[in-house]
C-alpha cells in the first residue's frame with residue numbers, strides 16, 4: 412500500500428501521563444515511522460503509514476491509552492510527504508495558547524506499591540516511589556510544558572540508574588518527571604516543634620510511628636500540604652489536638668490503612684468503596700458504625716474516611732496499623748500550610764513534623780465527596796480532581812478570568828473553548844486566604860501563560876473577590 416504522511420493531534424490530559432511512550436510502543440507494534448511530541452494543546456504525532464494501518468493505530472489509541480490519560484479530541488489529516496527512517500520521541504514543540512490539561516495528583520499505583528514492599532527492589536521502602544502511572548503532578552508544577560525542569564524535582568539530579576529508566580521509552584518510568592530513589596531523590600526529615608532535627612537516619616517513619624503510639628501530634632507533609640495527624644484510637648491525643656487547634660467539635664477526617672479497616676469503622680456501599688479505592692483517593696463521608704466514637708465527629712453519625720495516597724502515607728499506615736486522624740494543617744479559615752515557614756504558626760499544635768525536601772509549588776487540599784442515592788456528590792473539588800479542564804459549547808472571543816465569590820471560593824480561566832477550574836481555595840476572610848487566592852490566580856496565569864482580557868468578579872464591594 413502507498414505510504415503517506417499523517418498528522419494526528421490529541422488534546423486532553425495527555426502530558427505527564429505516559430502518552431508519548433505509549434505512542435512509541437504502538438509505533439513498534441505497527442512498524443510505522445515518524446515522531447511524537449508534546450505541544451501546548453496536547454500531543455502531536457507525525458506518521459508515515461498507509462490508510463489501513465493509520466485506522467488501526469487510531470483505534471489502538473482510543474482503546475488502549477494509559478490509565479491516567481483522558482482524551483478530549485483526536486484529529487488527523489494528511490500532510491505533504493516527509494520521509495522518516497525510524498520512530499522518535501522528539502522535544503516539546505511550543506506554540507500558541509496553552510490548552511493542555513494539567514494532570515492532577517493521584518495515588519500510588521499497584522506496581523509501585525508492590526515495588527515499595529519488595530525487599531529485592533532498589534526502591535524498597537522509598538517514600539517517594541512513583542512512575543508514569545501514578546503520583547504527584549499538579550502540586551509540583553511551576554510551568555508547562557510538564558518537564559522535570561518545570562517542577563520542584565528540578566533540584567534533584569537523577570542518579571545513573573534513574574536516568575536510564577527515565578530515558579528508556581519502553582520503561583514504566585520513561586519521562587516520569589518526579590522519579591528518584593534512595594540515592595538521588597527527595598528525603599524525609601523529622602524535626603520537633605522548635606525546628607530541631609531529630610537524629611534518626613533512615614528511620615524517620617519508624618520513629619514517627621513510635622511517637623504516634625505515644626499519643627503525640629505530628630504535622631505530616633503530604634502532596635498538596637501538611638496534615639495534623641494523631642492516633643485515631645487514642646481519645647486523649649484527639650482531645651489534645653482539638654484543644655490545641657481550638658476546634659472542640661469540628662469533624663476530623665480519618666485515614667485508614669485499607670478498605671477492610673474502613674469497613675470496620677463504617678458501613679460502606681459498593682459506590683463508596685469504589686470512590687475510596689479510586690486513584691483520586693478523596694475523603695468520602697460515610698455512615699459510622701460506632702455512634703459513640705464521638706471524639707472524631709461529635710454529635711454526627713457520619714465520618715470522613717480516606718485511604719493512603721502517597722507511598723509515605725502507605726508506609727506509615729502499614730507500620731502503625733490503626734486509623735489515623737488526618738486533618739488539614741491550617742489555622743481556622745486560613746489555607747492549608749504548604750511549607751515549614753507557614754507551618755510555624757501551628758508550633759503550639761504539633762509536637763513533631765515529618766517533613767521532606769520536595770517543595771509543594773501549588774497547595775491543594777483533600778477532596779471531599781459523599782454518595783447520595785448512588786450518585787457521587789462533590790463537596791470539595793481539590794486533590795485528584797483539580798485543576799480540571801472543561802469544554803465549553805462555544806468559543807470565547809476573549810481570555811476570561813472568573814473570580815469566585817467570598818465563600819468556598821475557586822477561580823477559573825477561559826481560553827478558546829476551554830475553562831480551567833482551580834482547586835477549592837476556601838473562604839476569603841483572612842489575609843492569608845486572600846494571599847493564597849492571589850497565588851492560585853498567579854499560578855494558573857503563569858502555567859497557562861495567560862493574560863486576562865476580561866475579568867468577571869462579584870459586584871459586592873465588601874467581598875475580597
Ligand SMILES: [Zn+2]
Nearest residue numbers: 520523542545
Ligand atoms: Zn506507579
Ligand SMILES: [Zn+2]
Nearest residue numbers: 570573592595
Ligand atoms: Zn536514583
